Every structure is written in structure tokens, then in C-alpha cells.
Amino acid sequence: MGIPVFILAGLLVHCVFLVSIFDIYFSSPLVHGMTPQQTPLPPPAKRLVLFVADGLRADSLYELDSSGTPRAPFLRGILENNGSWGISHTRVPTESRPGHVALIAGFYEDVSAVAKGWKENPVEFDSVFNESKYTWSWGSPDILPMFAKGATGDHVYTFCYAAESEDFGAEDAAKLDIWVFDHVKSFFNSSRSNQTLFSALNEDKVVLFLHLLGIDTNGHAHRPNSREYQENIKQVDEGVKEIASLIDNFYGNDGKTAFILTSDHGMTDWGSHGAGHPSETLTPLIVWGAGVNYPQKVTTQLFEDNFLKEWKLENLKRLDVNQADIAPLMASLIGVPFPLNSVGTLPLEYLNTSALFKAESMFTNAIQILEQFKVKMSQKKETTLSILFTPFKPLSASEQINILKKIRLYIEQQKYDEAVSLCKTLINLALEGLSYYHTYDRLFLGLSIAVSFVGWTTYVILVIIKAHTDLTKTVSANKKKSTVLFYGFVSAGMIIAFFLLIQACPWTYYIYCLLPVPVWYAVVKEISVIQDLATNVLSLHIGQFIGFLLVCILGIEILVFSFFYRSALTVGLLVFAGWPVITQLWIQAKMFSVALSTYVVGSTHDSLKIKQGLPVMNQIISWMTLVFSPVLLLLSPTFLFERLFSILLSLMSTYLLLSTGYEALFPLALFGLMFVWINMEQEALQHYGLSLKPKLAVFNFTCTMDITQFRQLHLDDVRRSFFFVFFIVTAFFGTGNIASINSFDPASVYCFLTVFSPFMMGGLLLLKVAIPFVLVSCAFEAVQVTTQLSSKSLFLIVLVISDIMALHFFFLVKDYGSWLDIGTSISHYLLVMSLTIFMMVMNGLAQLLTTQRLGLPRRNKHHSM
Template sequence: MAVEVVTIMFNTFFQSAKANSSLRASLFEDKNIFFLHLLGIDTNGHAHRPMSREYLNNIGLVDSGVAEVVSIIEDFFGHDGKTAYVFTSDHGMTNWGSHGAGHPSETLTPLVVWGAGVNGAKRVTGPQPFSDGFLQDWKLEHLRRVDVSQADIAPLMASLIGVPIPVNSVGVLPLLYLNNSERFKAESMYTNAIQVLEQFKMKMTQKKETTLSFLFTPYQLLTESKQAEFSHKARILIEQEKYEEAISLCQSLISHSLDGLVYYHTYDRFFLGCSVVLGFVGWTSYVILVILKTHTSLNRHPGLLKQNPSSTLAKVCLCLTAVIAVFLLVQSSPVTYYIYCLLPVPVWYSVLKESGTLTDLLRSAPSLPLWKCLAYFVLVALGIELLVVSFFHRAMLTVGLAVLSLWPFPSGLFAKSKFRSLSWCLGCLCLAAFPLMPVVGRESNTHLVTCAGLLTLFTSACYFCSSRHKTPLHPSGTQQFVIQMLHVAVCAYVPSLTHSSLEQKRGLPLFCQIISWTTLASSMLVPLMSSTRLFHRLLSLFLSFTATYLLLSTGSEALFPPVLSWLMFAWINIEQEALHAQSAASRQEVKPLSTFDFSAHVDITKLRQLKLDDIRRSYFFVFFIITAFFGTGNIASINSFDPASIYCFLTVFNPFIMGGLMMWKVIIPFVIVMCTFETIQVVTQLSSRSLFLIVLVISDLMALHFFFLVQDQGSWLDIGTSISHYVIVMSMTIFLMLLSVVTRILTSRRLNLWRTSKMHFP
């Protein structure tokens, strides 16, 4: 349809030009560009996938439409042979109708150029240096293939119509596309080289003006004298008709200029990087000191209790701040530089102010179990490295889960509770299978969604029956759980019914759409009507969120929430066993899990100090949060979002609603883990502030690692992924704190829609 509209518009436009002399005169001028944006293939690819009948028909429609548009243009200009055509695409697409994951099918696009000034296809007899198989697939091995970067199209078009190359273009003119004299090619390449060199000069001048002269280090391969030498020599070679040498020299100049642009763009990277690292290390040190000071039983030395911070320290920090500010002011540095460079000063001032806590730690060192502490810190350090690597290789989470499954054995918990320990081990090993599954390119399999629903019903029935014997439920509570389980059964069937209807071209059934939107709207409200007893509320939350997740699933990922929830229940139970083991040594009483109520007020006098085991609990939490995201996806899977996963809700392209549904699907596993962590805080009688401070230290150490892994070269996916990893870890603590508020409401609040009135009898 879009191609037909474009064809009609072009035909009408050129017909009107025949009657309008001024329009006709302007069209016959040189250097005109007609731009056609044919969106039909993109839209049909997303909606019906590239191998569908609709997509292939659209390809044929575009081919015929382009041929008709070319015929209209050629007829108007009298087939004068002065028009060039460039046919290309901005991105490719996967077989499942998405793009953004960096696969060659998404990043490699066709480029077909023909017409005035363009070389024809050249025949070749030998093999060509391409191993991707595209030449064989399209049966074009006999024709020369010339690949270019997307940025190279700008100088190519400029050269074809004889206009200046865009000022900020970093493309290199692909000479093999041009059918012109050798002198024209040399002059065009010289123009391209001068254009890129001017960008380099501008960048060098800007950096030179904002750097003290004795600190400025120019790019050695392209100093001012070498710039003049390159330009002069290239000009002489062209005048001497040594075109091949001139072209080679210009290509070398472009290469040096582009490298020089990167050099000056990253000129202050080391300076700013040192400032950021100082800030990170200082902030992490300060948080550790706060933990030691306020949340541990560290013995304070009497002589240090009343010690005030030295005024000399404050004066030194003020002087240092003034020196840094003046230095940046003299260099005319941007405002962001002040933030990067000045922020470490107050941070380290706060650290040095707490030197008394460090002194107390050193004094208490002989009485601490140093080997145990050292072993804990080594394990946590290795664990943090494993989490960092898992951002790039999801299979490392499988390794981590396999190691975690062995925890009950060295800790002695297996001997105390074999059933709970085996449940933990099996839960870890089952969850370990998910990071090994592909995140993009999965075929839809609604049978697995149905299986996930059955697994959810089985596990919830088991937990419901076991908890019911320990904590009897009110009949209304039993009815709610039965209704929720029936609701899960319906939601497990809806994706299969929806996809079957769409495959038969009958559209989205209204029944499925009503169930889907009702489930989504009620997912946060229904759990609030259940009992606030520990397992009852958790089970209600699990059923409610899993029902929504099933509606947003198309395959094996639907099994993730029930398996994750199983492991989370096992974690709560085995932490209770760990508390029993600790209480036996300290002769303290531990309440059974069945007696805990989320709505009960916390007695702050009973909140205990941190122990080494709490570092393990915090690490487990961070590990499961990372697993909640990377267990079924990664950054590429979000970029390459499969539209089929939201077909139960809508089939019309709406990026805002689709994005919101996708984000809710990503958040659901986080909520499950967060509710579990909230439960463990209640069970272990530990303040959330102390545990979050440990989580903050772990996330800061990961963020520092990712800071060094941020890159600005490579594909846009590589660059975006490295930045995304850094931003995710940096914002993780804030996100978890906000999520903690939500989960506290979900676990402790009770919503009574039907209040029964009390009657008093005399």
C-alpha cells in the first residue's frame, strides 16, 4: 500500500511539473535529490516476520514499485542518463521479526547503486574473501561484492551529484562504485581527505584552547607540519597525474585523521577516569566504615569515642578544592569536569574523618576469626567476578548456581535437614538450565507455557497443603487460593488459544484479551486480599505474578517464574535452618516460620548486629537479582524484543504499550526475589538498612569493574551493551530500594473490600 501511494504521489508530482514551468525548471537543475522512505517491509517484518507470505508479497510489491518510480523519473527526464539511484536499508531483521541484537542478519543490509556515474557489476572468476555465505545464497559468486560502512554512503552520494561532503561525515568515499576518470576519483578522494582533516583540525584546536600549553600533547602522527606535508604532497601527485599514489596518500590521511579524532575525543579520559576511580574507592570505603561503626559489635576504644575530626584535615580539603577549581577554571573546563574532579574531595574527607573506626578494627583484629573472615572475603571477591563475567556470558550463572547448590554440604545444613537441603540443591540445578538457553531466536512453543502453568499449580498446591497444616486458613482465604489457581490454569491456556487464532488469521479473541488485561490490572491488588501470614502471602504473590508472566510468554521462559519461586521458598526454609544452627551455638530461641506475620510491628530492640553470614545473604540476594534478569534474557534480548510475547494483549503496533508490557515482564522475577529477601530480613531480625549497605558495597565494586569495561568503539550494540551494564549496576541499589518499598506494601498491607460489621449483644 505504501509503495502504491508513493508511486501515485510521484506520478502526480511529475505530471504537475509538466504544467508548472517554474517547478519544471527547478527539477531540471543539477544536484537534486529525491528521497523515498518505503516503510512497508519494516512494518510487515515486525508484524508477520520476514519469511511470511505477507512479507514476501511486500518484497515483490516494493520491487515493482521501485521499477515504476524509476520509469516515471526516466520518462520525465527523457532518459538522459543523468540520474543516479541508491537503494539501501537502515537495518536488517531476524527471522522472528526484530532487530537490535547485533546479529549479521540485522547489521548487514543491501546496497544497490546504479545509473549515472556508477560502475556496472564486475565479473570475477576466483573466490572472494567473504565467509558469511551470502554470495552463495543469492547465487552471486560470479559478481564482485563491494562492502562499505553505512557512513560511506554520504560521500558516495555527494560525489555522484557533485556537492560538498557533509561537514561532520566520517565516511570514506568507496571509489569502486564510481565510473569516472582517474583524475575525478583522485580529486574526490582529496576532497574527502580535506573534509575529514578539517574535522580533526577543529577538534585539535578545541582541545588546545582548553589545555595548558605545557600539558598539551598533540597527536604525533598528524602534527601541524605533517598535515601540511600530506596535503601538499597529495596535491602535487594529482598535478603529476600519479592518481593511484595520490588516492593511496589521501586514504592514509583519512585514516590518520579519524584516529586523531578518537585521540582528541578521549584526550581527558585518563584524567577523568582517575577522578571517578578515586570517588568510587572513597565512597565504597566510607560505606564499609559506616557498616563497621553502626551495624557491627566492633569494640570502640575509649580514647577515640570523644575524638573530633582534625581542623587541619578540613583546611587541607578546602585548599585542595580551591586548587582543583582554579586548575579547571584556567583550562575553561565544562561543568561536568568540576563534578568529576571535586566529588572525591568531600568523599575522602568523610573517610578520613572515620579513621577512628579503622583504628578500632585494627585493635580488634587479634580477637577476630581472621582465617574465616579472609575466606569469606575471598569467596565474595570471586563471586563478584563471576557476576561481572555473567553479564557477558550468561552460562557463568549456571556455574554459580551449581556452586550454590553445594552450600548445604560444607555448612553442615544437610545433616540437620536433608529434605530442605535437597530442595535447595534441586532448585539451584533446575534454575541453572535457563542461562544455557538462547535469549533471542527462540521459536514460539505455547505447549511449554501450558507446562509452566501445570508446574505452577503443582508447586503451589504442595506449598499450600504443607503450610495449611502448620497455619490453618480462614475459609475465605482457601477460596481465594483456589480461585487464583484456577485463574493460573486459564492464563496457561490463553497463549495457546491466542496464537492458534492468529495463525488461522482469525485475529485476537476478545475473551483472551479481556482475561489478559484483567489479569494485568489485578496482579497487584489480588495478593493484598490474602492473609499476611508469611507463606500465605508469598504464595498469593507468586500465583498472581506468574499468571501475568504466562500471558507474556511464548516458550521456555514461562517455566522460569515457577522454578525461581520454588528456589526462593527453599532459600527461606534453609535460611531458617541456618538460624537454628547459629541459635544452638548461642542458645537463642528461633521462632518457627509459621508464626511470622508480615503485618506485625518490628521490635527494633530485637534487631541484631551484622554477622559474617549476613554478607553471604546479601551476596545471594545480588546473585538472584542478576539471575532474575539474565536467567531468561540480556540487553540484546530487550533490544530484539519479540512482538509475539504481547499478542495476548494486543496485535496492533503500539510501541509505548508494548514497551510497558515488556518492562513488566522483566520486573516480575525481580519482585519475586525482592519479596523473598524481605521475608529473610523479617525472619533473621535484621534491619533492611544494614543489608542494603552490604548490597551497596557489592554493587559499587561491580560498577567500578564495569567502568573499566565501557567502550566507545565497535558495533553500536557493543557500545550500548557496555554502557548499559555500567548503568544497570550503578542504578541497581536505587532500583532495589524503590522495589523494596513496593514489596513491603505487597507483603505487609491487607486490602479488605468487604468489611463485616461487628454486633454487640448485651
């Protein structure tokens, strides 16, 4: 296999590995074709008002301030005297779009939606808004349109402010919430002179949605413990009080309005969200008005946390829910069908209705979730051979009928508690069944990918041994045997394809299940190499071979362990520091761009602190530094030390502009470590007795080396490749972890922009993450050329190490347990798989940065003889 073909095959195989987990673990859970279900009894409320205070933490709302007074006195009065309260537990990722989907549609959005920035609808879904008679909503253009886009008919109306208003660096962001409150007031005032609008507002099943983004924006800009964040909570409290009074007066205090205040997610102390810290996943829930229970006095409450005592609420019953439970609560209050894909369970303790209404509502909830189960089962049964289909036994067709009959009998006999209890049992069984059929194909798809993983890694090892070592001799294959082998694998592929065809499997299944065929064909073709290798291994000292194997396994396990415990990197660095060769290098250079970047960061911070926004000159300098730094480094000489130092200064200027604290020093520390590594590896060449050992001080990256000078691989080269992977992992985790990457802290990009732009901000943050990678890749390029090895040979070893790690993480991917564990397991696998592909790109970029030079025009000088 030629080099271009090998690289292309490697990219394709790893792309399949990368996307496979979304089909195997995280395909969309939604199904369509269910019958809408709604409670047959009259609802307690005619209309619902939903306030979502974006980014509001539960403790920030419920706790008392330093003087012992409530931060939100109106809402505190509601939960003490008029309504019910608790904590809404969100799931990871704690971002605005999935939070609102869980609140309003009742299901937890699949991870693939992040690819569209949580804005566009990756799939169409039902929602409380869609089921309502009319919905009017005010707030952010990032949230409101997605619920209007998914709605059927023309009954969901949105009023959004301009996207440019979401500026983290401008004046107090509470103006976003004031905009919402003012426009709601104007809306109701205008309805008095608009008969059509007035009539619509007086219909049943009406929803009013106020999305309040100011708290989230102030939290990002100033942190949740800031005066701005806490003052914004007071302003929201006052605004909610005014709107509630306005609506009650508009409807003549008819007592038919239900109010809900909650949040899509919380926020960390450092002003970010996206991960699974309790400050991000615990959000407030306060419900009052028509059909809602009054406060319930209790003497003791058992919760694992100590919040009740801190908040002085230990005597008021706290009713916790999952975020998806709020959608069926809203549907039940105004009597609309439960959202078709909702997986929430109606929290009955919030309702102040008859026992019959509660039982009928819970029965509706159970049938609605059972409908999803039946559709999911039907779909899977249609795409599976009948002799192979294994149904979900705890909820067979006969069992469904028995449970439904029993529930209906309990309701008729007025045994409402027994009916509710059985409904909850049915809901739990239906949710288990949904999960069972959703993961039905996971085993055989996972095995196919695992077999492909092992086959590909085996093939790469054989390529390394065959082309870059003296362990085997090339033997021409027997043509007859090769032909039989080829047709044997083709036949196996046809059988697999036929099996998938008669089951009407998705086209991606063909890729996953057929991939092992060509991969293992390539392995089996090298049977002569395997035989030679086995012979040579048996001739080696068995203790030496086992020792080498154990060291390799230990090294890879340390890398895997470092993803969970950052201290493992310290162990690796201490081992590296124990290597006895230390060389001091002193290089002098002007550091003008670094000094300028340092000034810009400080100046921008001061300007934002006094709320004067991002200075235009600072913004211009930041973007110019970002654009011209890579160009300036290409003007430097290509001697090893000079070029590497130029790379550091150029990239560190950009890194400084994207830093918020101590991490600005990380590239400098990493740079020093890379220089030590290059020196140590070059000194180690003496063990091979090479006659040509270039001096690093005069080594030029552009010097062409005779390919005949490239040597064969030694065991030390495995160590060099391992160090490269180890330093790549260190570069990634040196200043953060998986949670910090998932969390979005816009403060890092304030030197470039302050107006919210997820893709631009995300791109800049990815650039910051990539800079340490570039430093390590350039150092690895120096190691390759100074140790007289072809880049292909070392990189193949790197590929094997990273693929073994990836296979390890493939089996650690979870879709159960805590959502922090699930999100972390996805991130680990995607990170390692992305590194495998990313390092191929980094290798080419490093060659460009180290070897290319832009020549400035010079005036020709004429010399007389």
C-alpha cells in the same frame, strides 16, 4: 550520617556514577564550524533516488528461492547487468534512526540519542538532504521529519502516512510500501500541471527518498522466513522497477539519474533487531544509473563468509562498504558538499567516472574530515592549559601542509592512484586524531570516578562495621583534628575547582572531579574505626580471614563472569542446591487469573495468525489484568506463605500476557527457588542460639518486631546478601541476555497493543523484566524479617557487592573493537549501576507488597450477652 541523608547521598553518588560514562566514553562526537567541501568538477548525475527498504537482510534479497529463481528479479538483473553491488555493514544499535543517520548524514550517532526514542534530534547535524537543492521524501513519520527538522531553509519536503498505519497485527504490512509507491506516482503526475514543482524537479542536485517500512513490519509480525516477509520483498522489487521506469520516462531517459537501494538494518530469524548479529548488521547495497560502474566480472573473491556461493554471485565483484560510506557516495554522485560531520570514506569502486574526478572527490573527502579534526583540536586546545596540552603528533600542522601539497602535486602530475592512496592515509590519520581529541580527557575523568567508587565502597563498609558489628568501639573524634581535616579537604576542593575554572571545563567535570573530596572526607573521618578494625583483624586467625576474603572475591567474580557466560549461573545454582536443607511446601490455591491469561495469550496468537488483528476483548482483559493484579494481591492475608503465593499469582498473570514461549514458566521456577531459600535461611538461625525463632507457617509480615530483637551482623549475613544479588542477576538473565534486551521484539506485547508505539511497548517490556525482580525482592524481605535483621544492615552489604561489580564493569567499558562488544560493555555497566539504584526502589516496593492489606468493608454483628 542519618539514614535519610545516607540514602539521599547514596542515590546522588550512584546517579553520578551512572551518567559519568556518557561524558567519559560516549559524549557526542559532533563538532560545528567546519567549512563545507565539495568536488570542483561537474558531477555525473543531476538527481539521486534513494530507496531504503527498512529491515531488509542482505541474504533475504540476494539469495535464490527454493526453486532457484531470484526473489527480487528486477534488482537481480540490475546487479548482474547494469550496476554495482555489495554489503553495507551497519553498527550497533541496529535501529532505524541511527541507521538512517549513518546512511544520510555519514556519522554514527552517539548512544545518548536512544533516550529520545531515536526520533528527536539530540543534536543538529548536516546531511545529504540538507546539502541538496531539493529533497522530497515519502514514508514513515518516525524517520522523515528528523531530516527535515535539521535542514536549513525550506527545501526538504516530507510526505508521511499516519502513525497508526504501523500495525504489527493488522493485514499484510506491504500496504505501507504500496502507499509510498502510489504517492510517488501521484506526485510526478501532478507535477505536469504544476509549473513551479515541474521546474524544481528539473533542477540539479535533487534527491528523492523512498522509505519502505513494510518489510520491517512484516518481519516483526511474521519473522523473516515467513511468506509475508518474502512476498513483501517481491512487491518492493516490483515497486522499485515501476518508480525507476517512471522517473527515467519523466526525464526523457537523459541518463542523469543515479539510483541506490539499501537498508538501515537487518533482522534476526526471530523477528527482532538492535544487537550485533550478522543477520542484523549485514544489509544489501545496489547502485546503478548515472556515474555508477557496471558489473565487474571476477574469477575469485576472498571473503570470510560463504555467501557468494550460496547466492550464486561468486563471479560478480562484491564491493562491501561501511554504512557511513554511502553518504559521501551520494554527495559525490550529485555534486553536493559532503555532510559536515560525515566520517565515511568515498567507495571509489562504485564510480564510473574519470580518474581525475575520483582523485578530486577523494581529496574533497579528505579535506572534509580534516576540517573536523582541526576544529576538534582547536576546541581542546582552547580549554586546556598550554603547558599541559599534548597535540596529536602524527598530524601536526606542518604534516598536514606537507600531505596536502603532496596530494595536489600528484593530481597535477596525473598520478591519480598515488593521490588517492595518500588521501586515504590522510583520512585515516584525521579519524585517529578525531578519536584522540574526543577521548583526551578520559584518563583523568576515569580516575576521578574510580577514586570516588573506591571511596564510597570503603565508606559503606565502615558504616556496616561501625553500626552493625562488634568489631569496633565508637570513639569520639578530636574536635581540633576534625577542624583541620575539614579545612584541608575544603582547600583541596578549591584547588581542583580553580584548576577546572581556568580551563573552561564543562560543569559536569566539576561534579566528577570534586566528588572524591566529600567521599574521602567521610572515610578519613572514621579513622578510629579503621584503626579498631585493623587491630581486630590482626587478632583473628589470618588463615580464616584470607579464606573469607577469597570466598567473597570468588563470589563477586562469578557474578561478573555470569554477564558474559550464562553457565556461571548454573554453577552458582548447583552450589545452592548442595545446601542440605530441603523443605517441601504444598499450598493450594485457585489460579483463575493465570488460567485466563493463558487463554488470552493463545487466543491472541491464533487471531494474529489468521490476520484478524488483536481482539478487542482480549485487549481489555489484558489491560484489566495488568491494572487490577497488584490490587487483588493486597486483598490476601499477610501471612508469609499466603502473601508470597498471592504475589506470585498476581504477577505471573501479567507475565504470561507478556510472554511468547517457554519463558512463561520462569516465574514459577523462580518462586519455588525463593521458598526453598527462605526456609533454609530461617533454619540457619539455630547457629546463633536465638530464643525467638518464628514459625514460617504462622509468620505474619505485619507483626511489629521490637528493635531490640535485631541482632548484630555475622559472616553468614554476607552470604544472604550475596544470594540476593545472585538471584537478582539470575532473575534478569534467566530467560535472555544483553542482546535480547537490546533487541526489540514486539510479539511480547501483542496482547496489549499491535500499533507501533516505542515508549508504550518499551514500558511493557520493562515491566516484564521487573516482575522476577519483584519476586526476588519480596523473598529477600521475608529473609530479612525472619532472620531478625534490620533491612538497612543487609542492604548495605548488598550495596557494597553491587558497587564492587559496578567498578569492575566501569573499567570494562569499551568504545573500540566490534560494535557488539561496545554495546555489550555499555549494557553491562548500565545494568549493574541501574540495579544498585533499582534495588533501593525494589526494597520499598517489597515492603509495600508484603505488609499492606486492603480491608473490605464488613457488616458488624451484634452478639447478645
